Amino acid sequence: MAQTKPQLGLQPVARPKRNYPELEDLTPFTIGITQTIPEFTPDIKFIGCTKNKANTNILLTGNLIKVGALPREYYTSMESILDSPGYYAWMIFIDGSFAAAKTFSNAEILSKHGDLYILTPKPVIAAGECRIDPGRSVVYNFESGTFMKSIRNDYNDRFPDASISYEQFYERHITPMWVAAGAKNVQMIQEFQGMIRYGVKMNAANIRKYRNAGFTVRKFKSKKNCNTYNLARLEHRHASRTNPNLGNFNTVYSSQPNAVPYEPYFSEGGKKSRYTRKRIIKK
Numbered sequence: 639m640a641q642t643k644p645q646l647g648l649q650p651v652a653r654p655k656r657n658y659p660e661l662e663d664l665t666p667f668t669i670g671i672t673q674t675i676p677e678f679t680p681d682i683k684f685i686g687c688t689k690n691k692a693n694t695n696i697l698l699t700g701n702l703i704k705v706g707a708l709p710r711e712y713y714t715s716m717e718s719i720l721d722s723p724g725y726y727a728w729m730i731f732i733d734g735s736f737a738a739a740k741t742f743s744n745a746e747i748l749s750k751h752g753d754l755y756i757l758t759p760k761p762v763i764a765a766g767e768c769r770i771d772p773g774r775s776v777v778y779n780f781e782s783g784t785f786m787k788s789i790r791n792d793y794n795d796r797f798p799d800a801s802i803s804y805e806q807f808y809e810r811h812i813t814p815m816w817v818a819a820g821a822k823n824v825q826m827i828q829e830f831q832g833m834i835r836y837g838v839k840m841n842a843a844n845i846r847k848y849r850n851a852g853f854t855v856r857k858f859k860s861k862k863n864c865n866t867y868n869l870a871r872l873e874h875r876h877a878s879r880t881n882p883n884l885g886n887f888n889t890v891y892s893s894q895p896n897a898v899p900y901e902p903y904f905s906e907g908g909k910k911s912r913y914t915r916k917r918i919i920k921k
Contacts, residue, residue: 655801665811671792672732672761673785675752695858696840696903697868698745698848708851710748711740712757716819720774725834727751728778729765729785730812731758738768743844744835751784764789764808767833775823776816780805781832845903855903863898867891 713719719726719738727749728738737758739749751765765785768778780786793804802810809826816824827833849855858864874887884890891897 653799656797656799657801658797661797661800661802661807666730666763666808667732667734669793671789671796672763673788674759674761675755675784695861695864696845697856697858697864697900698747699854699856699871708748708847712754713738713740716816716821719768719770720776720820723770723772725838726768726770727754727765727782727834728768729754729762729782730815732761732763735760741834741838742847743840744838745840745848746834747848751782755784762789764812769833769837773823774821776821777825777827777833778812778816779827779833780808849903856900857903858898858900863900866898867900870897 713726714735714737716736716738719728719740722740724740724742726738726740727746728736729751730736735758737754739754741749755762762785764780765782766778766780767782768776770776780790790804793807794800800807805826805828813824813826845855856867858867870891871887874884874890878884
């Protein structure tokens with residue numbers, strides 16, 4: 639009979655979970671944990687790497703002040719989104735009011751939690767993403783780095799090693815709110831990758847919406863190249879705040895020996911480039 643080798647070194651000891659009786663009487667509205675961003679302002683420029691359905695690495699660069707052509711769908715009640723299937727960013731405020739923004743692409747321009755907060759700058763008790771399916775089915779999470787990271791940390795600091803996690807505590811109260819609004823088959827999931835990021839793929843029609851709104855669309859052969867270009871642009875932009883004589887970024891960057899190559903997604907005439915047409919993207 640084979641003998642088990644002894645494990646060397648210190649082994650982690652599982653800390654026992656603790657019951658906090660006060661959690662039975664508290665709700666997200668009375669627990670006293672909220673998040674606000676008093677000095678939050680939208681960034682004038684948007685820069686982000688994403689992928690379309692053909693897995694082409696896309697970089698969008700644009701001025702958020704000039705994006706009037708982009709669709710903006712904001713809602714102020716749970717009931718109002720249940721008959722409109724799609725992906726949303728949502729949040730609930732301390733006074734019980736609700737806000738949601740429907741997103742049409744994984745770039746989430748104008749549909750981030752920060753966009754909702756600008757419209758209604760009140761203390762937030764919970765925020766996340768949700769998917770509304772036909773028949774008023776709801777799948778939601780508490781993924782919002784802007785708000786829930788701080789709320790989660792405050793909860794864990796106040797109730798260390800609690801037998802009920804912060805997701806379970808908030809689900810206990812948020813799910814009944816969905817049901818009361820008329821939702822069916824409500825499910826909370828612990829999504830760490832982002833529901834919208836992987837559920838709403840970019841397609842050709844969406845990319846054209848960005849271009850028509852004034853965004854510059856570039857494509858890269860790898861995500862690494864996209865991120866390298868993105869980082870260099872951010873550094874140039876930051877340096878330009880103190881030194882306005884640095885010159886145009888693309889001119890400066892393209893002259894560097896280590897500059898990564900990229901191609902415009904659209905030609906001057908507005909048609910997809912030859913590279914993109916080979917990878918035709920269906921709606």
